[in-house]
Amino acid sequence: MPDFLADKAARLLWLVGRWWLLHCSNRSLSLQFKLARRLAFALSGDEFLCKVMGELVDIFGEDGRAAEIARKMFSEADRDYSVAIVKAAIRED
Amino acid sequence: MEKLDRVKMGIIGCGRISDLNILGYLDHPKCDLVAVCDISEDLAKARMKQWGAKKYYTDYNRLMDDPEINAVEILLPHRLHLPAVEAAAKAKKHISLQKPMCVDLWEGRRMIEAAKQAGVWLRVTENFFFYPPYRLQKQWLDAGEIGEPLSIDIRLCGAAGGWWVPLKTWLWRLDFEECGGTPTVYDDGYHKLSIAKYFMGDIEKVKVWIDFTFGAVDTPALVTWKYKNGALGLWEVTTAPNLLNNGKYYGADEWVEVTGAKGVLTATRCTSRVMEIPPLIMYKDGQHVAIDDIRDDWADSFHDAGWEFIDSLLDGRQPMLTGEDGLYLMRFWKAIWKSHCENREVFLDELKEEEAKPDA
Numbered sequence: 248m249p250d251f252l253a254d255k256a257a258r259l260l261w262l263v264g265r266w267w268l269l270h271c272s273n274r275s276l277s278l279q280f281k282l283a284r285r286l287a288f289a290l291s292g293d294e295f296l297c298k299v300m301g302e303l304v305d306i307f308g309e310d311g312r313a314a315e316i317a318r319k320m321f322s323e324a325d326r327d328y329s330v331a332i333v334k335a336a337i338r339e340d
Numbered sequence: 341m342e343k344l345d346r347v348k349m350g351i352i353g354c355g356r357i358s359d360l361n362i363l364g365y366l367d368h369p370k371c372d373l374v375a376v377c378d379i380s381e382d383l384a385k386a387r388m389k390q391w392g393a394k395k396y397y398t399d400y401n402r403l404m405d406d407p408e409i410n411a412v413e414i415l416l417p418h419r420l421h422l423p424a425v426e427a428a429a430k431a432k433k434h435i436s437l438q439k440p441m442c443v444d445l446w447e448g449r450r451m452i453e454a455a456k457q458a459g460v461w462l463r464v465t466e467n468f469f470f471y472p473p474y475r476l477q478k479q480w481l482d483a484g485e486i487g488e489p490l491s492i493d494i495r496l497c498g499a500a501g502g503w504w505v506p507l508k509t510w511l512w513r514l515d516f517e518e519c520g521g522t523p524t525v526y527d528d529g530y531h532k533l534s535i536a537k538y539f540m541g542d543i544e545k546v547k548v549w550i551d552f553t554f555g556a557v558d559t560p561a562l563v564t565w566k567y568k569n570g571a572l573g574l575w576e577v578t579t580a581p582n583l584l585n586n587g588k589y590y591g592a593d594e595w596v597e598v599t600g601a602k603g604v605l606t607a608t609r610c611t612s613r614v615m616e617i618p619p620l621i622m623y624k625d626g627q628h629v630a631i632d633d634i635r636d637d638w639a640d641s642f643h644d645a646g647w648e649f650i651d652s653l654l655d656g657r658q659p660m661l662t663g664e665d666g667l668y669l670m671r672f673w674k675a676i677w678k679s680h681c682e683n684r685e686v687f688l689d690e691l692k693e694e695e696a697k698p699d700a
Contacts, residue, residue, distance in 0.1 A: 295504075302507040312518070313511040316556060320514070323555025332581040335500055 248337065257334035261326070264333075268321050277308035341459060343656035347371045347649075348408055350433070352400045352424060353415030354378040354387040356505050360589075360639050361415055361438070361465070362391055364646015371650045377403045400424055404431035411653060413465075414438060417512060418520040418527075422447045429458035436649045436659070439466045440530045440673070441666035443520030445694040448670055452663035463649060463659035464666030468531040469538055470648065471641035472634050473607045473619040474596070478539055486600030486624055491572040492540055494532050495595040497614065498524075498559060498579035502591030514556040522558035524577055525550060526673050528592070529563075532575050533672045535596060537665075542568045543672060545687045548679045553579065563676055587612020589638050611638050667695070 248256075268276065284300035287293060306313045349365050351358060354376055365371050377397040378384040384396040397403040403412070404427050411434040414424045421442055428435045435455060441464045442448040455462035468474060481489055513523045521527060525548075537543065543565050550561040561577040585591040594610040603624030608615050618630035652659035674694065675686040 298504075299507070306507060306511065312515055313508055316511050316514050320554040320556055323552075325553060328553060328581065332500075335582045335584075 253334050253337050254330070257330045257337055260337070261330050261333050265321055265324070265329075269318065273307040273310040273314045277304050277306075280304045280307065341461065341656050344410060344434075344653045345370075347434075347653050348374045348410050350374055350403045350406065350409040350412045351376045351387070351391075351393075351415065352403060352412055353438075354380075354383050355415065356503075356509060357438070358387070358415050360467070360642035361413060361646065363639060363643040364648075364650065365413070366391060367643075368647055368650045370654055371646075374409050375403055375406060401427060404428060404433065409433060411436070411649075413649075417518065418443050419518060422451060425451045425462070426454045429454040429460055429462075432458055432460055434461045434653055435463070437462065437464050437666070439464055439534075439666070439669075440520065440527060441663070441670055445667065445670055445674060445691065446697045448663065448667040449695040450697065452667065455663060461653065461659055462663045463652075463661050464663060464669075465645055465649075466531060466534045466661055466666075466669075467638075467641040467645050468535050468610060469641075469661060470644040471607075471610055471636075471638070472644070473631070473636055474535060474538075474610070474641075476620055476631065476634060477596070477598070477605050477607050480605055480622065481539060481598060481600070485622060486598065486603030486605050488601045489540055489571055489598050490601060491574070491599045492536055493595075493597045493599070494536065494573075494575040496524075496528070496532060496575070496577050496592060497583070497595075498577075498592045499583040499585035499614070500581060500591055501585040502587055502612070503589055505590075521673060521677065522550075523556070524558045525561055525563065525676060526558075529575075529577075529673065529676075530669055532594070533669050534661075536565070536573050536575070537669065537672065539596075539598060540567050540569075540571055540573065543573070543675075543688055544568045545685050546672070546675045546679050547685045548676050550680045565672075583614075585612055585614060587614075587638075609636065610641075 280300050280303040284297050288297050349371060365373055373391055373393045375395045375397060376384055376387045376393045377400050379398060381398050384398055388396040412428050413436045415438045416424055418440060425435055425437055512518045513527055546565040548563045550558050553559055559577045559579045563575040565573040590611050593612045593614040596607040598605045606621045608617050609619055618632045619634060619636040620631040622629040649659050671688050671691045674691045675688050679686040
């Protein structure tokens with residue numbers, strides 16, 4: 248993927264993802280991750296992706312300190328730094 | 341203290357890092373792995389099979405009651421270190437405790453007293469201390485190869501990549517109350533502070549600057565200190581999100597450089613191998629000496645730490661890295677945090693009174 252496109256995609260993903268995470272309840276996030284895990288498994292069969300989503304289901308499902316810290320990280324994250332991480336993930340580099 | 345004929349180990353805590361802590365215990369000819377323990381029964385059973393242990397427990401108090409076991413390796417979250425060490429001492433088991441030793445300084449003092457009263461050895465495991473290139477670096481320093489050491493420069497670079505660590509494990513480390521400190525300068529930092537002390541001696545004072553990423557990760561940071569002998573120390577912490585680290589373990593690597601009056605000694609890696617250059621390089625008298633033929637996998641340091649514990653118990657001597665050493669490093673961390681919070685130079689001696697037990 249060209250660099251400028253990866254950059255735009257990363258910015259969009261970060262904005263949408265952050266808004267979504269900060270505006271849903273923990274229980275709702277847990278259910279959505281559960282659904283996303285099923286979809287991801289059906290579409291890609293990627294075990295690692297499913298494992299990560301499974302952990303997110305548990306973290307938000309428990310509605311405890313771990314979920315609180317995850318939310319704090321998303322709310323206080325530096326935008327440029329976060330976009331760089333998302334971009335790296337998109338480009339797998 | 342009496343010598344043991346064989347060391348019969350119990351492992352308490354079977355999470356990610358136990359993959360490495362176990363190495364020395366599995367291949368030492370005079371060590372038997374008797375039991376493993378984890379709060380997750382599935383994990384405890386899996387580890388028992390994987391490592392060939394005889395039995396498993398889900399409650400460490402049950403493991404402590406096992407008369408067959410004479411030593412334990414404690415690999416638990418930091419908040420649980422004090423009760424686990426006290427239980428082990430009460431059960432007369434020799435103790436290897438994973439770093440960082442404690443959350444509060446008085447806890448460390450209580451652990452030392454508990455082990456002393458019970459007549460068991462206590463050591464605080466810190467694998468960097470046993471990393472073969474660092475051991476050689478220290479030998480050369482002590483032999484005066486680069487003259488009087490003037491400064492130490494430690495660099496930690498976190499990067500993308502590394503092995504899988506469960507998200508929940510990361511998250512409790514980001515919880516200051518649960519972890520007992522910050523994830524980088526305190527938890528991972530214990531390794532670097534240990535090397536700083538091991539190489540150059542006692543620290544007089546520290547001054548730091550710490551920033552936070554994601555509101556919880558203490559990076560980037562600069563930690564500076566002055567040794568009692570006048571030498572200087574600097575530790576630079578950086579995280580590079582687009583730097584791919586293909587290491588087998590954590591996505592991080594270190595660089596440790598000591599400048600002496602007549603030369604420079606540099607260890608170019610530890611946790612992984614970002615630079616494909618010799619692991620240890622010395623410059624003096626206009627010449628470079630590069631050491632290539634040395635064990636330099638991070639796992640070697642865990643292996644050797646395990647062997648040292650077993651050999652010490654067989655010889656009836658105090659294992660390296662005593663409880664006092666562990667407590668000293670905790671005081672170093674507390675001074676760093678105090679310097680960050682109060683934005684001033686902090687002397688390590690200011691922290692001594694915190695070792696006293698608080699009133700109930």
